[in-house]
Amino acid sequence: EDQVTQSPEALRLQEGESSSLNCSYTVSGLRGLFWYRQDPGKGPEFLFTLYSAGEEKEKERLKATLTKKESFLHITAPKPEDSATYLCAVRSELIFGTGTLLAVQP
Amino acid sequence: EAQVTQNPRYLITVTGKKLTVTCSQNMNHEYMSWYRQDPGLGLRQIYYSMNVEVTDKGDVPEGYKVSRKEKRNFPLILESPSPNQTSLYFCASKGSSSYNEQFFGPGTRLTVL
Numbered sequence: 509e510d511q512v513t514q515s516p517e518a519l520r521l522q523e524g525e526s527s528s529l530n531c532s533y534t535v536s537g538l539r540g541l542f543w544y545r546q547d548p549g550k551g552p553e554f555l556f557t558l559y560s561a562g563e564e565k566e567k568e569r570l571k572a573t574l575t576k577k578e579s580f581l582h583i584t585a586p587k588p589e590d591s592a593t594y595l596c597a598v599r600s601e602l603i604f605g606t607g608t609l610l611a612v613q614p
Numbered sequence: 615e616a617q618v619t620q621n622p623r624y625l626i627t628v629t630g631k632k633l634t635v636t637c638s639q640n641m642n643h644e645y646m647s648w649y650r651q652d653p654g655l656g657l658r659q660i661y662y663s664m665n666v667e668v669t670d671k672g673d674v675p676e677g678y679k680v681s682r683k684e685k686r687n688f689p690l691i692l693e694s695p696s697p698n699q700t701s702l703y704f705c706a707s708k709g710s711s712s713y714n715e716q717f718f719g720p721g722t723r724l725t726v727l
Binding site for chain 1: 618645647649654655656657658659662672673704706708711713714715716717718719720721
């Protein structure tokens with residue numbers, strides 16, 4: 509059975525304090541691993557698609573990496589506006605993890 | 615502006631009263647889907663549609679119906695809502711490739727009393 513597990517459930521950082529979020533997955537035939545950002549009361553917003561192990565993608569302060577078993581979302585020098593829930597998902601029909609709630613304090 | 619719209623955004627209803635949540639996209643996407651989001655359970659897929667007149671069950675289809683008569687619209691129907699269907703619902707759409715990202719609507723918060 510396809511499964512996605514994210515950790516930690518919640519993370520509190522000081523502004524400028526870099527960290528990483530983890531997404532572990534088991535899937536029969538990876539066809540993309542997706543990262544989304546979700547602000548309170550809003551729909552998820554697409555960030556990245558990673559296609560194969562070893563791939564990396566960057567956007568502003570975010571960098572996503574992928575291995576055969578997990579993906580990391582690295583956040584470098586975060587700002588308060590990076591506060592959100594970060595979701596990862598596998599498969600085109602999107603099997604989601606339960607997300608990491610990130611709070612960045614000024 | 616490319617977008618997915620949902621209506622209504624908020625709905626409070628009573629058990630057993632049929633309701634429909636509409637979803638429309640203006641990006642000419644083949645694929646559309648519905649999710650529900652519940653605390654501790656995350657986002658789970660209810661139904662999806664690969665194209666007009668083609669629909670299939672997701673992970674949690676019980677108590678829901680969908681139809682896809684036009685490419686742009688994908689309504690979610692609750693024929694006899696129950697309190698366990700109280701949730702936040704999202705519609706999404708994407709192009710036909712497996713690697714295409716999904717675009718999500720703003721959500722519909724449903725409360726069934």
